[in-house]
Amino acid sequence: MSADPRLLPDDLRARYRDLLARWVALPSVAAEGRAQDQTAEAVATELRALGLDVAVHATAGAPVVFAERRVPGAPTVLFYNHYDVQPADPVELWTSDPFELAERDGKLFGRGATDDKGQLASRVVALEWLKRRHGGALPVGVVFVVEGEEEVGSPNMGAYVDAHRERLQADACVWEFGGVDAHDRPQLICGLKGIVSIDLTVRTGAYDQHSGLGPVVPNAAWRMAAAVASLRDAEGRALVDGFYDRVRPATDAEAAYVANAPREDDVVAANVGVERFLGGATGAEWHRRLQLEPVINVNGIHSGYGGPGMKTVLPVAAMAKLDVRLVPDQDPHEILGLIRAHLDRHGFGDVASTLAERPEHPSRVDPTHPWVRHAAAALEEAYGTPAVVTVSSGGSGPLHPFADVLGLPVVMIGVGHAQGRAHAPDENVRWVDVERGTYATVRLIERWAGVEPQG
Amino acid sequence: MSADPRLLPDDLRARYRDLLARWVALPSVAAEGRAQDQTAEAVATELRALGLDVAVHATAGAPVVFAERRVPGAPTVLFYNHYDVQPADPVELWTSDPFELAERDGKLFGRGATDDKGQLASRVVALEWLKRRHGGALPVGVVFVVEGEEEVGSPNMGAYVDAHRERLQADACVWEFGGVDAHDRPQLICGLKGIVSIDLTVRTGAYDQHSGLGPVVPNAAWRMAAAVASLRDAEGRALVDGFYDRVRPATDAEAAYVANAPREDDVVAANVGVERFLGGATGAEWHRRLQLEPVINVNGIHSGYGGPGMKTVLPVAAMAKLDVRLVPDQDPHEILGLIRAHLDRHGFGDVASTLAERPEHPSRVDPTHPWVRHAAAALEEAYGTPAVVTVSSGGSGPLHPFADVLGLPVVMIGVGHAQGRAHAPDENVRWVDVERGTYATVRLIERWAGVEPQG
Numbered sequence: 001m002s003a004d005p006r007l008l009p010d011d012l013r014a015r016y017r018d019l020l021a022r023w024v025a026l027p028s029v030a031a032e033g034r035a036q037d038q039t040a041e042a043v044a045t046e047l048r049a050l051g052l053d054v055a056v057h058a059t060a061g062a063p064v065v066f067a068e069r070r071v072p073g074a075p076t077v078l079f080y081n082h083y084d085v086q087p088a089d090p091v092e093l094w095t096s097d098p099f100e101l102a103e104r105d106g107k108l109f110g111r112g113a114t115d116d117k118g119q120l121a122s123r124v125v126a127l128e129w130l131k132r133r134h135g136g137a138l139p140v141g142v143v144f145v146v147e148g149e150e151e152v153g154s155p156n157m158g159a160y161v162d163a164h165r166e167r168l169q170a171d172a173c174v175w176e177f178g179g180v181d182a183h184d185r186p187q188l189i190c191g192l193k194g195i196v197s198i199d200l201t202v203r204t205g206a207y208d209q210h211s212g213l214g215p216v217v218p219n220a221a222w223r224m225a226a227a228v229a230s231l232r233d234a235e236g237r238a239l240v241d242g243f244y245d246r247v248r249p250a251t252d253a254e255a256a257y258v259a260n261a262p263r264e265d266d267v268v269a270a271n272v273g274v275e276r277f278l279g280g281a282t283g284a285e286w287h288r289r290l291q292l293e294p295v296i297n298v299n300g301i302h303s304g305y306g307g308p309g310m311k312t313v314l315p316v317a318a319m320a321k322l323d324v325r326l327v328p329d330q331d332p333h334e335i336l337g338l339i340r341a342h343l344d345r346h347g348f349g350d351v352a353s354t355l356a357e358r359p360e361h362p363s364r365v366d367p368t369h370p371w372v373r374h375a376a377a378a379l380e381e382a383y384g385t386p387a388v389v390t391v392s393s394g395g396s397g398p399l400h401p402f403a404d405v406l407g408l409p410v411v412m413i414g415v416g417h418a419q420g421r422a423h424a425p426d427e428n429v430r431w432v433d434v435e436r437g438t439y440a441t442v443r444l445i446e447r448w449a450g451v452e453p454q455g
Numbered sequence: 456m457s458a459d460p461r462l463l464p465d466d467l468r469a470r471y472r473d474l475l476a477r478w479v480a481l482p483s484v485a486a487e488g489r490a491q492d493q494t495a496e497a498v499a500t501e502l503r504a505l506g507l508d509v510a511v512h513a514t515a516g517a518p519v520v521f522a523e524r525r526v527p528g529a530p531t532v533l534f535y536n537h538y539d540v541q542p543a544d545p546v547e548l549w550t551s552d553p554f555e556l557a558e559r560d561g562k563l564f565g566r567g568a569t570d571d572k573g574q575l576a577s578r579v580v581a582l583e584w585l586k587r588r589h590g591g592a593l594p595v596g597v598v599f600v601v602e603g604e605e606e607v608g609s610p611n612m613g614a615y616v617d618a619h620r621e622r623l624q625a626d627a628c629v630w631e632f633g634g635v636d637a638h639d640r641p642q643l644i645c646g647l648k649g650i651v652s653i654d655l656t657v658r659t660g661a662y663d664q665h666s667g668l669g670p671v672v673p674n675a676a677w678r679m680a681a682a683v684a685s686l687r688d689a690e691g692r693a694l695v696d697g698f699y700d701r702v703r704p705a706t707d708a709e710a711a712y713v714a715n716a717p718r719e720d721d722v723v724a725a726n727v728g729v730e731r732f733l734g735g736a737t738g739a740e741w742h743r744r745l746q747l748e749p750v751i752n753v754n755g756i757h758s759g760y761g762g763p764g765m766k767t768v769l770p771v772a773a774m775a776k777l778d779v780r781l782v783p784d785q786d787p788h789e790i791l792g793l794i795r796a797h798l799d800r801h802g803f804g805d806v807a808s809t810l811a812e813r814p815e816h817p818s819r820v821d822p823t824h825p826w827v828r829h830a831a832a833a834l835e836e837a838y839g840t841p842a843v844v845t846v847s848s849g850g851s852g853p854l855h856p857f858a859d860v861l862g863l864p865v866v867m868i869g870v871g872h873a874q875g876r877a878h879a880p881d882e883n884v885r886w887v888d889v890e891r892g893t894y895a896t897v898r899l900i901e902r903w904a905g906v907e908p909q910g
Binding site for chain 2: 153209213224232268295298
């Protein structure tokens with residue numbers, strides 16, 4: 001009786017752990033600009049060891065690690081990943097040092113374990129495994145783009161893709177994240193929302209006033225509260241004129257995937273402690289909202305006194321932060337303009353609105369594309385259960401330059417899991433997902449290239 | 456040619472400075488519970504030196520200094536003052552040590568210089584002056600109530616007055632504050648607003664969520680913004696059902712004082728940096744709103760991220776602080792109930808509302824009362840210009856127990872000025888106001904008691 005072919009060979013398992021341990025030890029926190037050159041070089045070293053031609057490209061921000069190996073007559077897969085991580089704060093909530101890989105209960109812990117160093121390590125090990133299964137050579141061409149600013153909104157990725165368009169030519173793309181859903185079903189995501197982050201500020205005078213003047217002196221806290229409240233209703237529907245005008249209707253295939261998505265709201269409700277979702281959404285409607293609806297989010301609002309007891313003050317200044325999640329074909333700059341017009345029309349001309357970060361366009365890949373179908377089949381083979389095809393994540397990222405500018409079909413699959421605590425203390429990846437997810441990547445490439453392992 | 460009789464004798468001027476210097480040196484910050492017994496004792500010492508019978512009464516909070524000297528056949532004046540002060544923060548914005556009296560440019564600087572140690576010193580010096588003008592004896596009976604918790608909402612004053620009702624019998628009352636308005640006209644205030652301070656809080660789940668979940672997960676920042684926005688309109692009018700039902704119409708005399716109040720909005724607009732007041736109010740309408748309109752103030756609102764750049768988070772918790780300024784005959788507890796009903800009716804049943812401090816009832820004294828008329832005449836005599844009779848301050852205080860429970864006519868006059876920076880760094884009192892204000896107190900008592908100085 002032969003061993004399960006899906007099991008990662010012991011030496012590749014050790015290789016995965018070793019790669020991840022070395023990368024986790026580098027505190028490449030993008031928001032703090034730390035260890036960028038050093039981590040880019042560490043990634044470049046491993047891609048060179050795979051036999052790829054590697055270059056570290058300067059950008060206006062952190063360097064991009066570019067690597068390629070074309071195979072004549074075979075298609076090329078582009079891997080988009082990032083070597084930067086979120087800050088480790090609050091450090092005191094970590095069970096062990098965030099920058100020292102630790103193993104407990106079948107999991108590997110450390111900052112970047114799942115986002116995104118653990119995913120990149122899986123791609124590297126998958127390619128080593130592929131070489132072994134195909135006589136020592138890669139059966140397809142590969143290109144890597146590993147950036148260092150994903151966690152701060154990839155401000156230089158659009159320009160990078162524009163500048164290197166020729167060298168980035170490929171036939172399909174594996175995105176930087178993916179894994180199993182809250183029910184441990186393999187998930188295959190085909191799109192990302194766009195995002196436009198907006199700072200709102202208002203100032204009503206020279207300095208805070210005694211609240212005895214309240215019947216005559218304007219109140220910045222109320223003005224900001226009212227401006228923010230006016231943007232959406234209690235069920236989350238935007239009230240900004242024209243906001244939904246460019247929302248592209250779902251295709252039949254997209255609508256079918258959403259309608260047939262297995263229920264997830266129940267376990268998410270329990271995890272996040274929510275009794276009722278917006279609009280009372282459950283089942284397929286919950287998926288439809290999450291995947292296909294744009295939304296105006298309030299990330300924060302601050303004005304005036306927030307301490308104990310009372311302080312009889314009329315605050316002179318207030319601020320709020322919004323992120324607006326967009327779907328095709330909404331345009332971030334047009335949405336910013338619509339929100340500005342809304343504020344002006346509703347008497348909030350004094351509430352200033354500015355971009356907090358470079359916006360990202362929404363993008364979706366056709367879920368009926370062969371690349372997506374091969375990925376679904378590879379996932380079912382690796383996990384023994386059908387893949388959950390998800391039309392769009394609720395999250396955002398620089399998908400637009402790859403899917404729309406380069407025109408690549410993209411799949412988001414990987415080694416993550418729903419309790420992987422990306423961005424949070426005790427970030428982790430599970431060995432069981434490393435096994436299954438890496439094998440799925442191997443099988444996706446073999447199936448798509450039409451090659452089967454030798455021997 | 457005799458000297459101006461209004462001028463404070465040199466030795467009383469020195470006495471004022473000495474009293475204020477010793478009291479300012481005691482950091483009796485109510486919010487921090489500092490130096491309470493020590494300051495009460497220092498005040499008691501000076502009132503004993505005036506020949507009064509003094510007792511320091513314990514309360515549930517800081518002690519109250521009580522003093523009295525009845526004069527058979529003469530009426531009795533009750534002085535309400537407080538020995539506590541606001542915190543000195545931000546200390547770095549003071550030109551000199553807040554707890555060391557400093558003299559610059561005809562002003563005395565220090566925490567409490569105008570609120571309220573400088574006013575209390577003026578009352579003491581006025582009584583010493585009165586004794587000198589009347590053969591060494593006070594021409595009227597006097598009672599002092601000097602509390603130590605005014606700056607934290609006088610939580611124990613109502614109970615104190617109830618408990619000592621018999622000993623507090625008097626015929627008229629001089630309130631703890633007063634002075635000249637922004638145009639240096641002597642002001643005579645006859646009422647205070649009530650106040651009810653309310654904490655609003657909301658929690659929408661177990662912990663903050665990634666904002667990719669925004670189309671389905673409730674947003675605490677939006678919910679609090681919308682709840683706060685729903686309470687009033689852009690011009691400051693309350694939208695709470697029943698809010699105005701118990702507002703007592705102004706009497707003819709009150710309406711006439713408001714209609715004839717000299718313009719003040721122009722200089723206030725310049726001082727506070729406001730281009731347009733709520734409702735576009737100017738002139739008499741500005742006074743009407745300030746004196747006769749109740750209002751719901753937002754002191755602060757806080758939820759979620761407030762730092763630089765972006766953080767794609769759905770905040771799980773939000774808070775806001777309100778103070779509601781009331782006019783007769785609004786009841787603080789009824790108003791709290793109306794706001795609760797409003798929130799429930801508008802879909803904000805999850806927004807909790809609790810009292811932040813013990814509320815205060817609104818109160819107004821009849822401006823045609825002889826005590827008020829004598830005060831206006833005394834002010835005109837001291838300042839050489841007519842007094843501005845103000846039906847109500849926009850501020851609040853424990854007037855209700857004195858005006859309504861004890862039934863005293865009350866006037867608010869004193870040595871303050873519009874740039875005295877009460878509660879702020881570089882709090883100060885001007886020598887010119889100490890001269891005029893102290894003389895006005897002397898003359899009020901002489902006119903009201905029908906006695907003229909001897910010799």
